[in-house]
Amino acid sequence: MIHSSEDINAKVKAIAARNPVYAEISQWVGDLLSTTVEASKNFRPSDLKLNFDPLPKAWHQGKSLLNPEELSLDWKNAKELFKQLVDQIKTTEDGQKQVQGLLQALAKGHDDIQTLMKAVLTSDLKAIQTTAKELKIDSPILTLLIRLSLRPALLETARAVQNRMDLGQWHYGHCPVCGSAPRLADLSGEGGQRTLHCSLCETAWPYIRLRCPFCENDNREELSYLRAENEEGLRVDLCGRCNNYLKTMDLREIPGPIILPLDDVATWHLDIIAGKYLEDKGSALS
Ligand SMILES: [Zn+2]
Ligand SMILES: [Zn+2]
Structure with a gap:
């Protein structure tokens, strides 16, 4: 858009x-x-x-x-x-x-x-x-x-x-238009419906909330999230199986619409938090 x-x-x-x-x-x-x-x-x-x-x-x-x-x-x-x-x-x-x-x-x-x-x-x-x-x-x-x-x-x-x-007919974690991975997700409406946003063409499509879009893992025990301190409505969803993460904005707490290039830049600290978490996890395992 x-x-x-x-x-x-x-x-x-x-x-x-x-x-x-x-x-x-x-x-x-x-x-x-x-x-x-x-x-x-x-x-x-x-x-x-x-x-x-x-x-x-x-x-x-x-x-x-x-x-x-x-x-x-x-x-x-x-x-x-x-x-x-x-x-x-x-x-x-x-x-x-x-x-x-x-x-x-x-x-x-x-x-x-x-x-x-x-x-x-x-x-x-x-x-x-x-x-x-x-x-x-x-x-x-x-x-x-x-x-x-x-x-x-x-x-x-x-x-x-x-x-x-x-787009309601598309049930996959990659973009229905160009096949790229999502860069951000948002939650909106009653119950917090999840929408993914393509990193390349910015197409937005609905996706099941408790499933990793990168590897389709839906084992709840392997899905977790991190929050940034003192920031309502922002979090990072993590998958313990493929070790990917997705930044998520809750539009019930933060005003929309998502404007990808801007929202991506303004959540860089979440990339750092996620990167650090995954790095620590990696070194704990090795
Ligand atoms: Zn796309
Ligand atoms: Zn995964």
């Missing part, structure tokens, strides 16, 4: 009020996000050939409809947007340190950026880290900028596909 600038600004304010540590970074990401929303008007509509009706049998058996590797996206506008975002971060002190490398990436030409974009689409962390090192930029910043440049095209493609499917 493409959120309006008003939604983005309201979310940035809510984050700053909840956890002032994130005030600056969420403002920064919020501004970049608003640029992507503005730019989405220039992107050509998805030219996917969606000639399936009913949905393919394989979809019901867990095969996502699209393969991120094969997507034909509006690369020209995505690259244009990347340039715009680089221009924008030049104005921040922290951003300035990164800009040399980012400009270098742009100077190397269209193909290089497109290769990087493909690496982000396929979650090829190694390729991203190698490039970030070459260009002397922080790899999370490079990933964020590339992801934001692709966002209008990805969200538009996902939207076109979502209209054709009944």
Whole structure:
């Protein structure tokens, strides 16, 4: 879902009020996000050939409809947007340190950026880290900028596909549209229905609450969670079988909607808590 600038600004304010540590970074990401929303008007509509009706049998058996590797996206506008975002971060002190490398990436030409974009689409962390090192930029910043440049095209493609499917019919832990893993979950409504949010195309789909989306483990004894201190409505769900975790926001306690790039950044401390827990657990076992 493409959120309006008003939604983005309201979310940035809510984050700053909840956890002032994130005030600056969420403002920064919020501004970049608003640029992507503005730019989405220039992107050509998805030219996917969606000639399936009913949905393919394989979809019901867990095969996502699209393969991120094969997507034909509006690369020209995505690259244009990347340039715009680089221009924008030049104005921040922290951003300035990164800009040399980012400009270098742009100077190397269209193909290089497109290769990087493909690496982000396929979650090829190694390729991203190698490039970030070459260009002397922080790899999370490079990933964020590339992801934001692709966002209008990805969200538009996902939207076109979502209209054709009944997400209530999808019972798997990976994204019904692109097959990527979820990045966040939310709980809402009476009883706290769980919804997962795709890390790539941001599609949201319902999922059983007491089951690990990564390995489908539903043994309650192996499922646990951690809470951040003094923070209502935020937690990390952990699976003792596959050792994966998922950050969860309870929208009965925290205002929605989920705006993935912002909510992800504003819950980085949960990634640290989960990482530390899993590390300690690993060393206790060895
Ligand atoms: Zn997806
Ligand atoms: Zn698991």
